[in-house]
Amino acid sequence: MVTLVANSISQPSPPTSVPEVEGRATRTITGGALACEALLAAGVTTLFGYPGGAALPFYRELMRYPELHHVLVRHEQNAAHAADGYARTTGKVGVCVATSGPGATNLLTGLATAYMDCVPVVAVTGQVARAAIGTQAFQEVDVLGMVGPITKGAFQLHSAEEIPEVFARAFQLAAEGRPGPVLIDFPKDVQMASVEVADALPSLAPPASDPALSGAAEFALEQAAALLRTAERPVLIAGHGVAMANASGELLAFAEASGVPVGMTLLGLGSFPEAHPQCLGMVGMHGTVQANMAMHHADLVIGVGMRFDDRVVGRPKDFAPRAHIVHVDIDPKSFGRVVRADVPVLADARAALSGLTSLSEHRARPKWWRRLREWAAAHDGCGLVDGSCAPPHEAPTTPEVVRALRRVMGGSAVVVSDIGQHQMFIALHHGFARPNQMLTSGGLGTMGYGLPAALGVKSALPGRQVWAVVGDGGFQMSAAELSTLVASKLAVKVLVVNNQCLGMVRQWQELFYDNVYSHSLLPQPSFEALAKAHGCWATTVNRRDELETALREAALHPGPAVVDVRVPVEETVYPMVPAGSLPGEVRCVDDIDAAL
Numbered sequence: 001m002v003t004l005v006a007n008s009i010s011q012p013s014p015p016t017s018v019p020e021v022e023g024r025a026t027r028t029i030t031g032g033a034l035a036c037e038a039l040l041a042a043g044v045t046t047l048f049g050y051p052g053g054a055a056l057p058f059y060r061e062l063m064r065y066p067e068l069h070h071v072l073v074r075h076e077q078n079a080a081h082a083a084d085g086y087a088r089t090t091g092k093v094g095v096c097v098a099t100s101g102p103g104a105t106n107l108l109t110g111l112a113t114a115y116m117d118c119v120p121v122v123a124v125t126g127q128v129a130r131a132a133i134g135t136q137a138f139q140e141v142d143v144l145g146m147v148g149p150i151t152k153g154a155f156q157l158h159s160a161e162e163i164p165e166v167f168a169r170a171f172q173l174a175a176e177g178r179p180g181p182v183l184i185d186f187p188k189d190v191q192m193a194s195v196e197v198a199d200a201l202p203s204l205a206p207p208a209s210d211p212a213l214s215g216a217a218e219f220a221l222e223q224a225a226a227l228l229r230t231a232e233r234p235v236l237i238a239g240h241g242v243a244m245a246n247a248s249g250e251l252l253a254f255a256e257a258s259g260v261p262v263g264m265t266l267l268g269l270g271s272f273p274e275a276h277p278q279c280l281g282m283v284g285m286h287g288t289v290q291a292n293m294a295m296h297h298a299d300l301v302i303g304v305g306m307r308f309d310d311r312v313v314g315r316p317k318d319f320a321p322r323a324h325i326v327h328v329d330i331d332p333k334s335f336g337r338v339v340r341a342d343v344p345v346l347a348d349a350r351a352a353l354s355g356l357t358s359l360s361e362h363r364a365r366p367k368w369w370r371r372l373r374e375w376a377a378a379h380d381g382c383g384l385v386d387g388s389c390a391p392p393h394e395a396p397t398t399p400e401v402v403r404a405l406r407r408v409m410g411g412s413a414v415v416v417s418d419i420g421q422h423q424m425f426i427a428l429h430h431g432f433a434r435p436n437q438m439l440t441s442g443g444l445g446t447m448g449y450g451l452p453a454a455l456g457v458k459s460a461l462p463g464r465q466v467w468a469v470v471g472d473g474g475f476q477m478s479a480a481e482l483s484t485l486v487a488s489k490l491a492v493k494v495l496v497v498n499n500q501c502l503g504m505v506r507q508w509q510e511l512f513y514d515n516v517y518s519h520s521l522l523p524q525p526s527f528e529a530l531a532k533a534h535g536c537w538a539t540t541v542n543r544r545d546e547l548e549t550a551l552r553e554a555a556l557h558p559g560p561a562v563v564d565v566r567v568p569v570e571e572t573v574y575p576m577v578p579a580g581s582l583p584g585e586v587r588c589v590d591d592i593d594a595a596l
Contacts (some may be wrong), residue, residue, distance in 0.1 A: 025199055031160035032061035032191040035124070038167035040067060041201040042122075044095050046459050048073055048082040052099025054139060055126030071459060071488055074480035076103050078452035080110020080181075081478075083121045085456030087114075087414060088439050091246070093174045094119070094456065098124040101139030104185075105146065109446060111181045112150040116443025117267060118240060120179040122170050129189040130158065147183050156185040159490035160195040162397075168204055178293035178331035179244065213355055215328065217347040224302065224326040224343050224402030225359035231300035231324075233368045234260045235291075237283055237312075240267035240442070241305015241329065243435035247350035251304070254353045257358040261372060264289035265306045267442040270432035280372065284312045285577045286424040289379040289586050290372050292577060295320055297583030304328040305349040308338045309443065314582045328352045337519055382575050382588040392545035398425045398497055398567050400544060405467065405495060407431050408551040413465040415438070416458055418450030418474035421503035424573045426469060451494060458490045465493065465555060472498040472524055479527075482534035493537075493554050494562045496527055499569050507572050521569075531562035538562040 029037075035058055039047070048071045051059045064072060073079045077096040083094030088145050094114075099108050104125040114121045126131065144154045153173050155166050166184060174182045213221070226232055244253055248271045255278050262272045263283040272279055281288035283295055295301060295312075301323045306312070308327070313319040317337045327334070327341040328349060335344040345352055396404070402425050405413070415430065417423045417440040432438050439457065441449040452465045454468035475496050485492050505520040531538035537557045541550045547565065554561035577586045 004157040026196045027199065028194050028196055030057065030061060030191065031157075031163055031186075031193045031195060032058040033064065034160060034163045034195060034197060035167065035191070035287065036061050036065040036068060036184065037197075037201050038164050039095065040065065041164070042167060042171040042204050042205075043092065045069060046071065046086060047097055048086070048456065049097030050074075050076050050079055050099070050103060052103045052126060052139070054128055054188045055097065055103070055186070055191075056101035056126070058097070058126065058186065070097075071455070071484065073452065073455075073484050075478070077108035077110050077448070078455070078478055078481050080107045080121065080123065081113065081446075081449050081452035082456035082459070083123075084110060084114045084117075084119045085439060085453030086460045087119050087121055087456075088436055089414070089457045092120075093171050094121045095124070096121065098126055099139070100143075101141050103139075104143040105141060108146060108150065109444075111147060113441050113444045113449060114181045115150045115152075117441065118179050118244060119181070120174040121181040122174050123181060123183045124486045125183060125185050126191070127156070127185045127187040130187045131189075133187065138443045141258075143183065143185055150181070151183050152180040154183040154185065155266060157187060157190045160190055160193040163190075163195075164197075164201050171204060180466045192247040211348040211351055213347055213351050217352065218355065220345040221341055221347075221355045221359060222238075224345065225356060227300050227324050227326065227343065228258060228302070228356075228360060229259070229363075232298040232365060233294075233298045234258075234302065234365075235280070235282070235294040235298045236260050236262050236302040236304065237265065237295070237306055238262060238271045238304055239265040239306025241349045242271040242353075243305075245305065245349035246435075247305075247348075247353050248435045250296055250350050250353035250357065250547060252276075254357040254360065257357045257362060259362045259364060259423075260302070261294060261369070263287070263294060265312060265442070266427055266440065268306060269419055269427060270435045270437045270510060273433045274431045275347055275433065276358040282427050282530070283418040283583065285579070286428065286573050286575060287430070287577075287583075287586075288376070289575050289588065290584035292575070292586040293375045294372055296582055298323045300324050302326040302328070304353065305330075307334060310338070312583075313339055314577060314585075317582060318582055360589040379575070379588050390544065393543050395542060395566050395568055396544035396547050398422055398499075398571055400428045400431045400498060401495070401547065401565050401567065402426050404547050405469070405551060407469070408548055409465055413467050414439070414461065416450050416454035416457055416466065416468045416472040418468070419445050419447045420471040420474065421499070421507065421571060421573050422469055422471050422497040427576060428573075447471075447474040450474060451481050451492070454492045454494075455484060455488075455490055457494045459488075462490075467493045469495045471495065472496055472500060472504060472527070473502045473522055473525065476524065479530060482531055482560065483535050483563070486535040489559070491557070491559050491561075492562070494531075494555075495551070495564065496564045497567055498524075498527065498564050499567050499571060500524065501569055504573075506569070510572070512578075527562060527564040536560045536562050538564070541565040560586075
C-alpha cells in the first residue's frame, strides 16, 4: 500500500491500486515507463531535473517519450525553482525530478519556496530499493519526513501498480484549493518492476474553472458589501491569490464599480494596473507611503488572496486599529492566523470579486481621496534618485537601472527578480500592467531564485522577452544555470544589479546594527568573463551613459545574455516600515517619520 504524508492543509484519501483491465488489450511495461505515461496523462510537457543512481530506471524510460521535454539543470534546487517559474507562468503544475539522498534534499529549498507562495509543483524523487529503506543505505534519506511541513502531501510508492493513481492524486492535490508542492518518492525497484497496463491511461480532467460560491460565502459577501456601503476610508489589498485565480479582470471591475482604492502585495503586483488612477502601489515594509498610510488609517480593509503576513501588517495586534477587516481566501486556515478577520470569506478570489461587484454601488469619497493624494504628493519621489542631471560617467542608481529596463523593453518583458534591494526597487519603480509580469520569491525570500525561475518562465514562453534581474549575491548562488540556458537554447536575459555587497544585509547593518558591516561586502569574479565562459553574450556597464545601449544589445542578441551593471554600494531602499512598526510609521529618510 502506498505511504502518504500530508500536512494540515489537506488530508487526501490514500490512492487505490489500478483496477484490473478486463476484455481490453494490455501490455507489459516498467514502472519508470508507466510514470512517464502518468505524466503525459496529467498534461505534462516539460520537466526540470538532474539524474542520479536511484532515478536511472526512470531516466532510461524518459528517453523513449519525446513528448516529455526534459531540461537538465546544474543543481537540483534550481530544478524546483524552474518548475516554480513554469507553474506561475502557465497556471499548470510544474514538475521537477531528482535522485535520492542529496538530490532529494537539494529540492527542499525550492519546494519550501513554492509552498510559501502557493505554487503547484510535483517533485519526483528517486529512492533506494524498498528492501533497503530504513537501513541507512547509500544515498538514502527519509525525504517524506523532511518535506511534511513544506508540502501539501508526500507519497511513497510501494508497487508499480499504484503509479497511475498516485500520480493522478498528486497532481490533483497540488492544484486544488490552496495550490502547493507535492512529492512522490519513487523507489528504484518500483521503477524497474514490470506491470500490465491498458493501451493508454485516461487523461486527468482539468480543475473546475468557475468555482461556485457557497451559501456561507454569499452571506459573508453581503456583510462585506454592507460595510463597504458605509465606509468612508476603505482600501482593498490584492495578493497573489488574485493572479492565481485569473481574477485581475474581476478586480478591475469591482474597483471601478465601487470606487475603492487598491493596494497590492509584492506577489500581487500586476493584478491591478499600476497606471490606474485608483492604484496606490505596493503595501508592506517597502511599499509606497500612500498604500501603507491608507491601510493604517482605513475604516475598512478588504484583503483578497493575501496572507496579511508580517511584512505587510507590522505589529498584528495594532494593525488597522480603526478598521473592519474583510478577508477573502480559499484556505480556511488563513483566517485569523495573523490578524483578526471580522468578515472571513471562504471563496475563490474570482468568484468573490464578481459577487462583490454585483453588490456594490459607487461612492466618490472625495475627502479620503484627497488625503491619499496628499500623502502621495508629500512623498513623491521618496527613495528615487533623479539621474537626469547626474554626470554621465558616474555609475547609475538602481532605480535608474529599473526605469531604463522598462523604457528599453516598453514595459512588456516578464521580469523575474531575485531577492534583495533590487527586488524592492523593481517593485517600486518598474510598474506592471498584467498579472505574473513580475515573478519573485515572496514568503521565503530565497536568494538564487531569479535565474532558474526565469529559465522555467522562458521554457513556457519561448516567444516572450524574459529578464532575470539579480543581485551579485543571488547571481553567484545559481550562475551555473547559464550553461543550462546555452545548452537548452533559452534566450533569458540576465541583468546583474551589482553593488558588490549583500545590499539588504548592508542596509540593515547601517540602520540597525551600528554600521558594523560584518561579512556583507562580497568579493566576486568578473561576471562578464564568467558569462562568456559559459557561452553567453555579456557586457559590463560602469557608466549611466552606457546603460541603455547595453540593455538594447542584450535584448536583441538571439541567445542568453548577461549585463553586469555596477551601482553604488551605499544605496538604501525607501520607503521603509522598520520591522515591528506599523504601516502608518513608514519612513522616507533616515529616522524621519512620514508626515501624516
